[in-house]
Amino acid sequence: MSKEHRYESGLAVVASDKVKDPGIEPHRVRMTDKSPAKERVANRQVAALFIASAVGSAFAIFAYFAFPITEDLGTVRSNTWWLGIGITLGLFGIGIGAVHWAKTLMPDTEVSEERHQTRGSDEVRARAVEIIKLADKESGFSRRKLIRRTLYTSLALFPLPAIFFFGDLGPNPANTLRHTMWKKGTRLTKDPYGTPIKAAEVTLGSVFHVIPEGLSELPEHKLEEKAKAAVLLVRLDPKDLKEDPAKKDWSYDGIVAYSKICTHVGCPVALYEQQTHHLLCPCHQSTFDLTEHCKVIFGPASRPLPQLPITVDAEGYLVAQSDFTEPVGPSFWER
Amino acid sequence: MKNSRRSPFAAAAVIAIGLMLSGAGYAAASTAINSAPKSEAASAAQIEEGKKLFLSNCASCHGVNGVGTKAAPTLVGVGAAAAEFQVDSGRMPGQASGPQLQVKPKQFTAEQIDAIAAYVGSLGVGPDVPTEDMIAANGNATRGGELFRINCAMCHNAVGAGGALTEGKYAPSLKGVPNDHIYEAMLTGPQNMPVFNDANLTPKDKKDIITYLKFVEANPSAGGYELAGLGPVAEGLFIWILGLGVIVALTIWLGAKSN
Numbered sequence: 119m120s121k122e123h124r125y126e127s128g129l130a131v132v133a134s135d136k137v138k139d140p141g142i143e144p145h146r147v148r149m150t151d152k153s154p155a156k157e158r159v160a161n162r163q164v165a166a167l168f169i170a171s172a173v174g175s176a177f178a179i180f181a182y183f184a185f186p187i188t189e190d191l192g193t194v195r196s197n198t199w200w201l202g203i204g205i206t207l208g209l210f211g212i213g214i215g216a217v218h219w220a221k222t223l224m225p226d227t228e229v230s231e232e233r234h235q236t237r238g239s240d241e242v243r244a245r246a247v248e249i250i251k252l253a254d255k256e257s258g259f260s261r262r263k264l265i266r267r268t269l270y271t272s273l274a275l276f277p278l279p280a281i282f283f284f285g286d287l288g289p290n291p292a293n294t295l296r297h298t299m300w301k302k303g304t305r306l307t308k309d310p311y312g313t314p315i316k317a318a319e320v321t322l323g324s325v326f327h328v329i330p331e332g333l334s335e336l337p338e339h340k341l342e343e344k345a346k347a348a349v350l351l352v353r354l355d356p357k358d359l360k361e362d363p364a365k366k367d368w369s370y371d372g373i374v375a376y377s378k379i380c381t382h383v384g385c386p387v388a389l390y391e392q393q394t395h396h397l398l399c400p401c402h403q404s405t406f407d408l409t410e411h412c413k414v415i416f417g418p419a420s421r422p423l424p425q426l427p428i429t430v431d432a433e434g435y436l437v438a439q440s441d442f443t444e445p446v447g448p449s450f451w452e453r
Numbered sequence: 454m455k456n457s458r459r460s461p462f463a464a465a466a467v468i469a470i471g472l473m474l475s476g477a478g479y480a481a482a483s484t485a486i487n488s489a490p491k492s493e494a495a496s497a498a499q500i501e502e503g504k505k506l507f508l509s510n511c512a513s514c515h516g517v518n519g520v521g522t523k524a525a526p527t528l529v530g531v532g533a534a535a536a537e538f539q540v541d542s543g544r545m546p547g548q549a550s551g552p553q554l555q556v557k558p559k560q561f562t563a564e565q566i567d568a569i570a571a572y573v574g575s576l577g578v579g580p581d582v583p584t585e586d587m588i589a590a591n592g593n594a595t596r597g598g599e600l601f602r603i604n605c606a607m608c609h610n611a612v613g614a615g616g617a618l619t620e621g622k623y624a625p626s627l628k629g630v631p632n633d634h635i636y637e638a639m640l641t642g643p644q645n646m647p648v649f650n651d652a653n654l655t656p657k658d659k660k661d662i663i664t665y666l667k668f669v670e671a672n673p674s675a676g677g678y679e680l681a682g683l684g685p686v687a688e689g690l691f692i693w694i695l696g697l698g699v700i701v702a703l704t705i706w707l708g709a710k711s712n
Binding site (some may be wrong): 132146148149150190191192194197198199217221222226272289308310315316319320322325326329352386388389390391392393394396398400403405416436 | 600603604607608613616618619620622624642644645646647648649650652653672673674675676677687706708710712
């Protein structure tokens with residue numbers, strides 16, 4: 119076991135005070151080796167586990183027919199449950215039985231094996247060199263300069279196209295993160311059916327989940343546009359609002375509209391508390407104060423939710439004054 | 454069985470039949486529970502009775518004539534629906550101050566609650582108590598599910614299991630909540646719940662939402678045990694403790710020598 123190997127070369131440091139190899143601990147005789155009765159018990163245990171497996175597999179076949187999936191959705195559950203129990207028992211019994219068999223009945227005497235040297239014998243090494251030389255001679259790699267150089271050229275050029283392809287991955291996704299579907303005059307409509315909302319319908323304490331008009335009619339990228347343009351519309355008592363004079367006309371008679379996309383990592387912020395006017399993000403508990411332009415009052419978000427400037431059109435429907443004045447959602451490098 | 458497993462219409466059929474069964478079953482059940490029909494127009498005697506009850510039970514906080522005090526808001530214009538929801542669910546009369554009012558055993562008989570609701574409804578124009586037909590769970594559960602996920606699920610959880618809000622407040626679980634309470638809560642926005650008026654969620658939308666909630670309540674999840682429907686928290690806890698625990702135990706058994 120503790121035989122020292124001599125290496126011809128290498129960086130191995132031979133420590134003079136290294137910990138002594140304690141060797142293999144003394145062999146402990148198992149009960150199954152000492153007592154024939156115990157051996158018989160273990161024998162039967164292994165057999166019982168294999169029988170349990172067989173029963174499980176048979177039960178799985180039975181369960182397939184006994185618990186069919188019918189019109190009742192609950193039968194999906196019972197079907198999966200009983201089939202799963204049968205199959206599990208089938209495989210688990212085999213595995214546990216095999217391990218129990220090996221642990222109790224198969225020989226358990228400790229054995230150690232030496233590692234062989236990594237260096238090949240001189241004979242093998244000479245033979246390898248011989249093969250390489252023969253391959254060179256037969257292929258003419260050293261002799262045929264034209265082929266060799268054109269091969270080098272082709273190998274060098276092969277990865278170059280990737281540089282141009284990968285150029286398309288950057289430098290930034292153009293302006294898509296800066297703009298949403300909202301623009302001057304876009305009506306605020308109800309999610310998901312796109313019904314336009316009249317200012318008079320937004321009663322005190324109401325909350326509307328809003329998408330821009332025309333979202334459902336988009337030919338493509340509906341979800342991407344919805345993910346950026348989703349808005350929460352709330353009416354507060356105008357005297358509860360502490361508005362920045364510069365943004366005074368962004369609300370309409372106490373009705374305010376804010377982006378629903380959290381400025382932390384982009385979860386939909388929609389837990390509105392009617393009495394406290396707090397808006398809570400369910401993912402990381404960022405809390406925004408609706409009365410003060412959705413400034414952050416708790417949690418990891420670092421910026422207020424962007425406000426959508428709104429007004430009403432001639433027919434009394436709520437419309438956007440413009441797009442959001444800043445990118446919605448989490449911060450990104452080029453903001 | 455082969456057919457039900459393979460047919461492309463199986464899923465649609467399952468949902469449609471499930472809806473019909475649960476809708477019909479629930480309609481029957483709810484009529485049985487609310488057998489006494491609510492009177493359409495509150496009688497003067499009922500309002501008078503309600504006023505007496507109000508003065509002796511509610512006026513100390515909500516003020517004489519329900520005009521509100523520093524302790525409690527005005528009830529003028531909240532409507533009979535709000536009063537019925539608060540009193541019938543046992544939230545009112547409030548027991549103790551705290552983050553929000555708790556559900557507790559109701560303090561009045563059905564007639565008394567109707568009288569209080571009629572009185573509060575007479576104080577000003579406000580939403581009225583819904584009729585049996587408006588709250589019957591025989592709408593479109595698929596549509597209701599979509600509306601629920603957009604308007605309600607952020608607080609109440611996708612299957613109505615409830616969830617936490619800020620500073621000790623919470624959105625209660627909707628399991629076992631009577632249909633009329635669900636309807637009235639949407640209509641009146643009790644406590645910190647926002648209001649969903651009939652322009653926001655039409656009476657049909659509300660009916661569909663009730664249908665969806667009753668459908669989820671009546672039908673077990675096809676995906677196995679819901680673990681209270683709480684989602685990743687309960688499921689994570691289960692798999693980290695029980696799943697990993699079993700794996701650790703098996704590994705120890707595999708590595709241990711036989712006795």
